[in-house]
Amino acid sequence: MEFLNAVLRFDFLQNALLAGVLGGLAAGLVGTWVVVRRTSSVAGAMAHCVLAGLGAARWLQEVHGVSWADPMLGATAAALIAAALIATSTRQSSEREDTLIAAIWAVGMAIGLLFIAGTPGYTEDLMSYLFGNILLVRGGELWLMALLDLVVIGVAVGWYAELQGICFDEEFARLRGLPVNRLALLLHTLTALTVVLLVSVVGIVLVIALLTLPAAVAGRFTRTLSGTMILAVVLSMIFTTSGLWVSFSFDLPAGATTIVLAGVAYLAARIIPRRA
């Protein structure tokens, strides 16, 4: 009950809870596409590439006084560039895709580290970028998350069948005359935007778990993609909320607690026989 009292008293805890719920919605929907298309390494590369954007924006602000270079803007730009690179390479040849993903993953991270090293007071920033600090989420980010949720819900409802088609059997979708490349780019773009917003919830290193684990658990207990999506959304929200609660009660880092809870659920789900 201590947690509930604290939530009522402190704005920052209310913001954190809301961020977990709003972020969890996008994570559950987009994460389902990521899991069934087996593109979690793509999402991981985007997440790590975000550090380049965060670092560059911070460096521009602190060292060069470019006030409009908001870290969110930098993060979004970096994730979208990663999405475009990956989408283009998949179109041209599939055989070297994993190398490109590894390169974006590590080089993005390295660029970010170089910028951060050139910015005074870098260590605190670095820790919260890497492992998230949900207690620092601001009102503006909450509005962005709500907006992203609306876009993702709109796409998931409007293009449900088409996106399910390219996830299940891309080649068949192409032979039905669907604009497969554009639909894949749409999914990559939504993944990039979701990754950026989840970074403030669980951090760069842990984003990939919040995207994939709820959907992976949900997929074992549902027999439709929409069922998986709804269950994944509910699970994501439970993980972020209970993660915050547990971390507050035992004075633990919130992002890491959230991911460990999701990991425990995932292991438990693997032991329970499939029901679908």
Next chain:
Amino acid sequence: MTHAAPVIEVEELSFSYDGHHPTLENVNFTLAAGDFASIIGPNGGGKTTLLKLILGMLKPRSGRVRVFGESPDRVLSRIGTMPQHTVIDSQFPIRVIDVVLMGCLRPGRKLGAFSRADRQAARDALERVGLLGLEHRAYSALSGGQRQRVLLARAIAPNPDLLMLDEPEAGLDRKIEQDFFDLLEELNRDTTVVLVSHDLGFVASFVRTVICVHTTVDVHPTSHLDGTMIQDLYGGEVQVVHHDRHL
């Protein structure tokens, strides 16, 4: 000779993946409407490549492919396809009816849920492959033979004029394979069927045309197929056994 309009016309077609070693060279043939053709040949001989060229998924290095008299990508809506089943993730959370409905996807479809007509077409397709009643079953819970039937239902749901199937018999046991080919024979009454086969065993009574692919392509009516042709195609490693098949 049949005088039906040609469904597939291939002229002077050559293709190479690397620009040096031809996968297919100077291929010429036509298939008439209503035919049941089997593409056979050794592994790596270019069977799937030929299928992909006919579907417009690969562009010829030279020569041309016409399907229903047009470039293949303009007539995709009239072609039903079935990939090798191995390309599909069998753990995907999806029901049988949702897989079949994918056959009703097309450019310019109204966004949102499928129309009543599309749902009816999907149910009709399931009925034709003998799986009506399993619509709400999870695809992952089906047997291999049932999955093949679901993928076939998906291919025929939009009522195609041409069916192109890539090794549909792979992974099926003999009994189920026989049922599956009986089904194809039935579908052949209103649809031209072309299938790639890795197995000579079913170059059976209902296959009317055999397309032998080994870089070059020869087309024979099944009745003319003999041991010499098979040995030429497979390099003499094949024993030909004649079966008398009674139906």
